[in-house]
Amino acid sequence: MSKEAMRAEAERLVKEAMEKKTVAVKRGDTRIEAKCGKCGASNRVTAAPGETRVEFKCKECGHKQRAM
Numbered sequence: 001m002s003k004e005a006m007r008a009e010a011e012r013l014v015k016e017a018m019e020k021k022t023v024a025v026k027r028g029d030t031r032i033e034a035k036c037g038k039c040g041a042s043n044r045v046t047a048a049p050g051e052t053r054v055e056f057k058c059k060e061c062g063h064k065q066r067a068m
């Protein structure tokens with residue numbers, strides 16, 4: 001493999017990794033650790049930018065509530 005080919009391959013991998021990261025985490029979204037008011041289980045909730053009160057359903061008991 002030539003030096004040029006190796007460099008191109010490295011660049012491709014970096015680009016791919018960056019694209020995957022962009023897909024996995026939407027820009028501006030915040031992750032909130034919300035505690036269920038009914039059973040106390042912690043839930044991972046994704047909030048849109050600027051949104052502080054997010055509605056979520058508890059993964060343990062299914063209780064619908066709003067996270068602060």
Ligand SMILES: [Zn+2]
Pocket residue numbers: 036037038039040041058059060061062063
């Ligand atoms: Zn719960």
